[in-house]
Structures are given as structure tokens and as C-alpha cells.
Amino acid sequence: MNRAWKRWVPAGVVVAVIASAAIAVPLTASAAVDLPTKTPQQVLALVARSHVGSLSGTIEQTSNLGLPQLPTTGTGSDSAASSALGLLSSSYTARVYLDGPTKARAQVMDKLAERDVIRNGSDVWLYSSRDNTAIHSTLPARTNKRPGATTGEVKTPGELATKLLAAVDSTTTVSVGNDTRVAGRTAYDLVLTPRATGTLVGSVSIAVDSETGLPLSVQLAARGQKDPAFSVAFSSLTLAAPSADVFSFTPPVGAKVKEQAMPSHQGAMKPLRPETDAVKPSMIGSGWDAVLSMPAGAETAKLTSSPLFGKLTTTVAGGHLFHTALVNVLVTNDGRVFAGSVPVERLQAVASAP
Amino acid sequence: MPSSQLLRSRPAVGWALLASELSVLFRRRRTWAMLLALAAVPILIALAVRLSSATPPPGRGPAFLDQITQNGLFVGAVGLIVCVPLFLPLTVGVVAGDTIAGEASAGTLRYLLVAPAGRVRLLLVKFAAAVVFCVAATLAVAVAGAAIGIALFPVGPVTLLSGDTISVGESLLRSLLVAAYISVSLIGLSAIGLFISTLTDVPVGAMASTIVLAVVSQVLDSLPQLDWLHPWLFSHYWLGFGDLLRQPISWDSFGNNAILQAAYVLVFAALAYGRFSSKDILS
Structure with a gap:
């Protein structure tokens, strides 16, 4: 019995070594760094x-x-x-x-x-x-x-x-x-x-x-x-x-x-997304809790008619909400769009303000 | 001294045992049937693409399928992509699951252990033979794919994923690298099969469990909710050989894959040793 136990020792040792390496390698990579203090x-x-x-x-x-x-399966690109x-x-x-x-x-x-x-x-x-x-x-x-x-x-x-x-x-x-x-x-x-x-x-x-x-x-x-x-x-x-x-x-x-022709006013490389200046968005407030507002128009109509729109948004009072951890987007029932890094209540308040 | 003579003669015994094991493995009709079935996959793909009038649209089906008509060298790549999730693990599972349990069920295990080979050496030889089969299985797909591609389609410089073009010679070198990557990917599964094979005297059970594990690992790997588990799954890097088809080559996934497979080999070889050396051999 005692001898049979010893046969399993290598397996235990190997598992222990791999587990400790898996813990130790990330630790040494993020080992404490001490740089001269800077303001x-x-x-x-x-x-x-x-x-x-x-x-x-x-x-x-x-x-x-x-x-x-979504699960990722298959062998396609x-x-x-x-x-x-x-x-x-x-x-x-x-x-x-x-x-x-x-x-x-x-x-x-x-x-x-x-x-x-x-x-x-x-x-x-x-x-x-x-x-x-x-x-x-x-x-x-x-x-x-x-x-x-x-x-x-x-x-x-x-x-x-x-x-x-x-x-x-x-x-x-x-x-x-x-x-x-x-x-x-x-x-x-x-x-x-x-x-x-x-x-x-x-x-x-x-x-x-x-x-x-x-x-x-x-x-x-x-x-x-x-x-x-x-x-x-x-x-x-x-x-x-x-x-x-x-x-x-x-x-x-x-x-x-x-x-593809490059828009002349744009130095950055975004030729895939031509900017339309038909509707001008405006900012309400400033700083971190500013809200971007866009009037109803062709662009927003295209957005709401997309089949993905219904699946990605939830219905809230006054419209549909697209929620992420950092940004909320509210599309009101009359087609206006409000977006910002703010809670949905603020978007609703901005939307209902005259 | 007798002991030093024994030490010196040991490697010879090991190599002789490996040679006899390999000749047994590759003389079996089952082994050849599996290799031929694997080689048939790229041949069927190439024939299907050649005989159909429409070229496959880009971005549909397995990666590179749309490139075949322009360059036959892609047939091997498509064949490997199709075989990696199921067919290759299937054949490797059969060979690895059969290693110990097959001898036990045929009643030959005790005769192998009567010879002055020792249980550890028998395990090592069985594992080495399974690894050789991994290489042979991958090469069967790659070589059959390259051959049928050259026969049916034009051959020219190859476009990599990065959009850069390399010569035919370099592309064959990359194909060998991809084959090496996939062979390495399957070694972990071989070790798991070897361990399961020591648990039972019924080879079919060991084969089936090994194959089921390969499928389960891939299913778990596709669930984003389990992403903390993914780097630990032996199938996690199976389709990562695309990194060898970039310019410059990205070796990260090759290295990660090799480390992961080595860890699986160490764990399951040690488990197999624990089980096999403490097991009562009755058949």
C-alpha cells in the first residue's frame, strides 16, 4: 500500500510545480517597481x-x-x-x-x-x-x-x-x-x-x-x-x-x-467611414458628464430601422436605450439621439428638457 | 561489471522496443485506413472545388477555401483546417487510447513486461509511437493536399494573411511549419489518451473517452463566459497556426502552444506512470 502511494508522487509534484509556476510567473512580471517619485x-x-x-x-x-x-465556433476566418x-x-x-x-x-x-x-x-x-x-x-x-x-x-x-x-x-x-x-x-x-x-x-x-x-x-x-x-x-x-x-x-x-479618395480635411485614416455633415450633433454641458445630442434625421432613421437595433437596445421611458459600461445612448421615440458617459436618468432629463 | 553492462545495453533495448512498436503500429491495417481517410479529406475538397462551376465566395466556409482555385498550394491548408477540430483528434484518440488497453485486452501486456523492458520504458515507447503517429497523420493531410493541389490547380507565389506574397519554396517551408505546429498540438491529447488507456482493459472505452475529451475541450473553448479557463484547455491554440501565415511570422502562439502541450504531457505522463506502475497486470 505504501509503495503504491509513492508511484503517484511524480504526478503530484508535476501538478504542484506547474501550479506554482502559473502563479509565480505573472507575479514576477508585475513585481513591485520603485521609481524616483514624480509629481x-x-x-x-x-x-x-x-x-x-x-x-x-x-x-x-x-x-x-x-x-x-456570443460563442465563437467554426473554422472560418x-x-x-x-x-x-x-x-x-x-x-x-x-x-x-x-x-x-x-x-x-x-x-x-x-x-x-x-x-x-x-x-x-x-x-x-x-x-x-x-x-x-x-x-x-x-x-x-x-x-x-x-x-x-x-x-x-x-x-x-x-x-x-x-x-x-x-x-x-x-x-x-x-x-x-x-x-x-x-x-x-x-x-x-x-x-x-x-x-x-x-x-x-x-x-x-x-x-x-x-x-x-x-x-x-x-x-x-x-x-x-x-x-x-x-x-x-x-x-x-x-x-x-x-x-x-x-x-x-x-x-x-x-x-x-x-x-478611394481621401477626404482632404482629414489627416487620420478613416476612409471607410465617410463623414456626413447633414446633421450636426451638438454638445450639452461640458466635461465628463457632457451629453451629445443629435436631431432626428436620415442617419438616425437608418439606425432605428436596422434589425440589430431592437436586439441591442432595451425599452425605457421615452425611447430605446443602448447601454454599455461606459456609454449610454438614448434614442427617443421621435428619433432624436442622446449619448454620453452618464446614467440613463440624465439622458432622459436632457431629452425631456425643452 | 554486470550493472554497468546493463546500463549500457538499456538504450539499445529501448530503441529496439520502439522500432518493433512502430513496425507493429504501421503494419496494422487500421493505421493505414486512418491515414488514407485523413488524406482523402483534402482530395475531396480539391475535387469538389474543381468540379463545381462557381468559385467559393470569399469569407464563407473554412478559411482559404476561396484561394484554392487561384493557387493549389492552399488545398493542404484548407485540409488541415478542416481536419484539426475532429478528424485528427479522432485518429489520435484511437491510437493513443489503444496503447496500453489494446495490449491488455489482447492479453499481450504481461508478455511485454516479462521482457527486461520495465513498465516505465514501455510507457515511454508507447507514448513515442503515439507522437510519431501524430506527425504521420498531420503529414498525410498536408502532403496529400499539396499533391492534389499541384495536380488540379495552378501553382504560384502564395499570399499570406498579411497580404504579403512569398515564393513557392518558402510557402512549402511554411506548410511544414504548420504541420509541425499541428503535430505539437496533438501531443497533449496523446498523453491524455495514454493515461486513460492505463485505466482500463477495454481499448474502445479509452479511445472514446479521449475523443470525447477533445470535443468537450473545444466546446468549453468556444464559450466566452469561461474565458478564464481557455488558456488551460489543451485545444485552445489548435487553430492558432494562422500566426505562422503572417509576415513577419508571429511565434507567440507556437511558443504558448508548445508550453501548454508540454505541461499536459508532464501531468498525464506522471499520472500514467502512477497508475501503470502500481497496477496489477492480470492480462
């Missing part, structure tokens, strides 16, 4: 001075907005589910390559599929392997020298942090949290907390590389939700110029190639 202003200055022009890295974006989750609501609200892994202000490439790595954005000088290519299409557009000459190459709808932590920090004003408290480690680099944790209490945003946390000032991750926490509602972070990062052939793209033989 929030010093960290903001560090970000402002940052001029990382060349990098290659992997970005992981997760969103936990409380939208319905899987880009459709995540792109239904736009890249910004989906979870994905992307590789990003930047070299100077005019060369950029982002590869969104889907299951057995990939979506690419490649910018080389004034040429911009969008390639989707799922339907094997390539869309080419040429940037207007004057935007060629715009600083800070963008990777289209794939937002790097740096781009998002720049936008968020630009909006920092007296409605926001800025503080420095515990030093962290992101993608193996030590970082200051810049925490933006809304002063207003009537907003769904709990706090914004930006990890700033202690060496270069490059934002390494951005996390948005929603009030009343434990997991971050939205997070984009580098999982690996190399601060060296990627090889030049990463940015050279010729559409593959057999691909459908479309030529």
Missing part, C-alpha cells in the same frame, strides 16, 4: 517631451462593456463578429510598426485572418485577408509631414493617451498611482479621476514609460465594475526602427483593389 505635473511633462518615432510592438485591446457575448460594432469597442491583438512620422503599419490578428493598415509616405493601404480586398488611398501632400503617424482605427496607447490628456481640464483630478511594469518596462501610473459624480467613467489610468515618456497602456474603469471596461496595452515593445520592407505593400495577385 503629476512632472509625469505630464514627461509625456509631453516624449518623442518616440520608431517602435515595433504588440498591442492587446480588451473591452468589457457589458455587451452580449473570424473577423466579422468583432468588426460589427467597430474596432474601438472590440477585443483584439494587433502588431504595430512605426518608423518616423510617415511610415506605419498595424496588423489586427484575427483567427485565421488579418486586417492590415499600411502607411508608407502618402500611400495608405487597407487590406483584409478575409475577403481579400485592398483599398488604396493617397494622402494630400500637406499632411505628409504631419507629426505622429497614425495606424487608422487601431489606436496605440500613445494616441489614446494624447487625446485623453488633451481633454484634461479643471473637471479632472490628476494623480500618480503605484509604479507598474508594462511590456517589461517600468512605468509611472497617471490616474485621471473625474470630479463630476454623474458620469459612468470611474477613472482613467495611463502607464507612462519611465524612460521615454511613451504611454504604454490606457485603462478605463467604469463605476460599479471591477474589471476595466476598456484597456489597450503593449504586451511587447521594441524601441527600434522596424525593417523597411514591413512598410512596402503591393496588393497580392487576385485581390480586389479599390481606389
Whole structure:
């Protein structure tokens, strides 16, 4: 009996070793970091001075907005589910390559599929392997020298942090949290907390590389939700110029190639979503609890007639509500649209106000 | 000294045992039937696409299906994608489930253990043979796919998922990498099958449980509500070989998959050792 027990010892040891490795590896990755103390202003200055022009890295974006989750099955290329609501609200892994202000490439790595954005000088290519299409557009000459190459709808932590920090004003408290480690680099944790209490945003946390000032991750926490509602972070990062052939793209033989004119007023790469200026949305209030309001029109009618609309919204007093952890959208019965990072009661109050 | 002689002669015994095990495995009609059935999958796909008048629309069916008519080298990839969820685990489950239980039910296990081989070595040899079958099964699909694709369709430079194009030679190299990835993916399942096979004297039961586990693991992997469990499922990275078809190659999933499969091998080999070395061999 005693001998029979000993035969099972290796199994127990192996399980114990694997379990302790599974616990210890994430712990060492996030081991306590002790950087020289900096005030929030010093960290903001560090970000402002940052001029990382060349990098290659992997970005992981997760969103936990409380939208319905569907099982993923099958052996097909899987880009459709995540792109239904736009890249910004989906979870994905992307590789990003930047070299100077005019060369950029982002590869969104889907299951057995990939979506690419490649910018080389004034040429911009969008390639989707799922339907094997390539869309080419040429940037207007004057935007060629715009600083800070963008990777289209794939937002790097740096781009998002720049936008968020630009909006920092007296409605926001800025503080420095515990030093962290992101993608193996030590970082200051810049925490933006809304002063207003009537907003769904709990706090914004930006990890700033202690060496270069490059934002390494951005996390948005929603009030009343434990997991971050939205997070984009580098999982690996190399601060060296990627090889030049990463940015050279010729559409593959057999691909459908479309030529698309770039809107001249727009430096960013959003040729897939032409902006209509038929209806002008307006802002009510300012700061974190501002509400975006859109009058009834063709755009909103198109929205409400979509078959998805009924499934994604719930009926509330005065209209239909599309609810996520960070944003509420109220479509009133007469077709007006109100959106904001605020509770539904505020949207209803704004909608019923004369 | 007799003991050192014994030590020196041990590896020879191991290799001889492995060679005899492999020759038994690959002389069985069942093994060849399974390999031929696997090879038939890409051949059927290629014939279906060749004989139908309409080209498959992009984005429907298994990935790469629409590329076949332009480039025959994609037949192997489509065949592998179709085989990974069910057919490959099915054949691997049959071979791995049969390892110990098959000998026990045929009454040959005690004769194998009478030879100076030892139970540990027998387990290792049985496992090694199952791993060899994983490689053979994957290669059967990949090679048959490449052959029928070259025979029926034009062959040219291959478009990767990233939209970059690589030469025919490099694409064959990538196909081998994909085959290696899938072979590695199946090793964990082989170890599970080996362990289950030590639990019973009924080979069919061990085969069926192994295959059922492969299906259950994939079902659990498709439920987003269980996402904390997903990195621990042995089937989690099975379709991750798409990362080898990007430019530049992303090795992350290859590495993660290898670590995961190695962990499964260690756990279930240790469990199989615990069970098999303390088991009373009655048949």
C-alpha cells in the first residue's frame, strides 16, 4: 500500500510545480517597481517631451462593456463578429510598426485572418485577408509631414493617451498611482479621476514609460465594475526602427483593389467611414458628464430601422436605450439621439428638457 | 561489471522496443485506413472545388477555401483546417487510447513486461509511437493536399494573411511549419489518451473517452463566459497556426502552444506512470 502511494508522487509534484509556476510567473512580471517619485505635473511633462518615432510592438485591446457575448465556433476566418460594432469597442491583438512620422503599419490578428493598415509616405493601404480586398488611398501632400503617424482605427496607447490628456481640464483630478511594469518596462501610473459624480467613467489610468515618456497602456474603469471596461496595452515593445520592407505593400495577385479618395480635411485614416455633415450633433454641458445630442434625421432613421437595433437596445421611458459600461445612448421615440458617459436618468432629463 | 553492462545495453533495448512498436503500429491495417481517410479529406475538397462551376465566395466556409482555385498550394491548408477540430483528434484518440488497453485486452501486456523492458520504458515507447503517429497523420493531410493541389490547380507565389506574397519554396517551408505546429498540438491529447488507456482493459472505452475529451475541450473553448479557463484547455491554440501565415511570422502562439502541450504531457505522463506502475497486470 505504501509503495503504491509513492508511484503517484511524480504526478503530484508535476501538478504542484506547474501550479506554482502559473502563479509565480505573472507575479514576477508585475513585481513591485520603485521609481524616483514624480509629481503629476512632472509625469505630464514627461509625456509631453516624449518623442518616440520608431517602435515595433504588440498591442492587446480588451473591452468589457457589458455587451452580449456570443460563442465563437467554426473554422472560418473570424473577423466579422468583432468588426460589427467597430474596432474601438472590440477585443483584439494587433502588431504595430512605426518608423518616423510617415511610415506605419498595424496588423489586427484575427483567427485565421488579418486586417492590415499600411502607411508608407502618402500611400495608405487597407487590406483584409478575409475577403481579400485592398483599398488604396493617397494622402494630400500637406499632411505628409504631419507629426505622429497614425495606424487608422487601431489606436496605440500613445494616441489614446494624447487625446485623453488633451481633454484634461479643471473637471479632472490628476494623480500618480503605484509604479507598474508594462511590456517589461517600468512605468509611472497617471490616474485621471473625474470630479463630476454623474458620469459612468470611474477613472482613467495611463502607464507612462519611465524612460521615454511613451504611454504604454490606457485603462478605463467604469463605476460599479471591477474589471476595466476598456484597456489597450503593449504586451511587447521594441524601441527600434522596424525593417523597411514591413512598410512596402503591393496588393497580392487576385485581390480586389479599390481606389478611394481621401477626404482632404482629414489627416487620420478613416476612409471607410465617410463623414456626413447633414446633421450636426451638438454638445450639452461640458466635461465628463457632457451629453451629445443629435436631431432626428436620415442617419438616425437608418439606425432605428436596422434589425440589430431592437436586439441591442432595451425599452425605457421615452425611447430605446443602448447601454454599455461606459456609454449610454438614448434614442427617443421621435428619433432624436442622446449619448454620453452618464446614467440613463440624465439622458432622459436632457431629452425631456425643452 | 554486470550493472554497468546493463546500463549500457538499456538504450539499445529501448530503441529496439520502439522500432518493433512502430513496425507493429504501421503494419496494422487500421493505421493505414486512418491515414488514407485523413488524406482523402483534402482530395475531396480539391475535387469538389474543381468540379463545381462557381468559385467559393470569399469569407464563407473554412478559411482559404476561396484561394484554392487561384493557387493549389492552399488545398493542404484548407485540409488541415478542416481536419484539426475532429478528424485528427479522432485518429489520435484511437491510437493513443489503444496503447496500453489494446495490449491488455489482447492479453499481450504481461508478455511485454516479462521482457527486461520495465513498465516505465514501455510507457515511454508507447507514448513515442503515439507522437510519431501524430506527425504521420498531420503529414498525410498536408502532403496529400499539396499533391492534389499541384495536380488540379495552378501553382504560384502564395499570399499570406498579411497580404504579403512569398515564393513557392518558402510557402512549402511554411506548410511544414504548420504541420509541425499541428503535430505539437496533438501531443497533449496523446498523453491524455495514454493515461486513460492505463485505466482500463477495454481499448474502445479509452479511445472514446479521449475523443470525447477533445470535443468537450473545444466546446468549453468556444464559450466566452469561461474565458478564464481557455488558456488551460489543451485545444485552445489548435487553430492558432494562422500566426505562422503572417509576415513577419508571429511565434507567440507556437511558443504558448508548445508550453501548454508540454505541461499536459508532464501531468498525464506522471499520472500514467502512477497508475501503470502500481497496477496489477492480470492480462
